Amino acid sequence: MTLPGSPFVAYRGPDLFIEDARAADLVARYGSPLYVYSKQAMLAALAPYHQALQGRPHLVCYAVKANSNLAVLQTFAQAGCGFDIVSGGELARVLAAGGQANKIVFSGVGKTRAEMRLAMEAGVRCFNVESTAELDVLSEVAQACGQRARVSLRVNPDVDAGTHPYISTGLKGNKFGIAHELAVSTYKRAASLPGLDVVGIDCHIGSQITDVLPYLDALDRVLDLVEAIEREGVTIHHLDLGGGLGITYTDETPPRANELIGLLLARIDARGHGHREVLFEPGRSLVGNAGVLLTEVQFLKPGEQKNFCVVDAAMNDLMRPALYEAYMGIVNTTLRPGSETVWDVVGPVCESGDWLGRDRQLNVQAGDILAVLSAGAYGMTMASNYNTRGRAAELMIDGSTVHLIRERESISSLFALEKLIG
């Protein structure tokens, strides 16, 4: 059986392997549910970014929110990446994993003064600023630190990325970025503030984008702005085109990263902007297909209208289906001979929204280990402790080496910060 996604997650005979590790063996040793990532799949996903950008000034800033495990960050830091962060917590993680502060861009619509100060003190490369109010505060904070903050304004190009409304960010109605028509005046203000140095421009139009056209439209709108801003005497050094490239969960056919970047660079060059440094902020496309969530089948509950396959992973482990009705592939890690039945794969959490897959053809029995595919992005980072469920353990596989990169949470740790009264 061939699976969508990464070649590093594949069947050998009836058994699913992540690189050279058999999925069922990993659960036998480390328990369930279990996130497992392939290091080689991550590096293979990064390679086309670097390949397409070779020979020109560039920085690939991995978007930490997609998967922020220290070992994942370490892998990308060692591969030469910078990082796109959205909180003081993500800043601390990147530094703890060996990332360089001068390769960090700090995004996000609601940075606090304390986070700005921490980032200034660490020496981040650039703040991606999303409002006039934020510019004013950042200038004040920078002055108080005796420094100037390097800024890039995140502009909202008002382009429809054609993706789920919750992960579309470049439309007028979204909370993100500075409206296209206000961008030039906001740049003039940024350039006039005493604590700021304008260094770039930035846009991010959404996530799980499977078409190049929204990117090209957004780029054109951004380049129009760069030309207008520079006519006002404000110099733009870098173009940050954000992240958002989609992956294959089922039958999507997103462009390859090198194909997309090739087209974007050709447009940048054709419009006379080839001298500028180019930044990208990919998250999902670097880690999504590299991970699986392994989960054990607890009970089969056939019914009149629906058959339920109850597993021990739930919406608190993997929120994407509950949050966006996202489709994630689900397979048995040991294929059984015989016929399949249609199941809703559901977790034990007390919500009807607690499902991982609906109407799935599976040949399955209690005790089997299922794999939810392409779970490397926005899986563990969105996990919670709802229903007082400890978060899963995480493994990183590198060939036949298995690294435990996060221990399973103990139950006592879940309420260790709580206090009884009286």
Ligand code: PLP
């Ligand atoms: N950059 C910014 C500003 C984002 O908000 C996001 C995700 O929402 C990303 C990059 C990464 O997006 P993706 O994981 O779709 O590549």
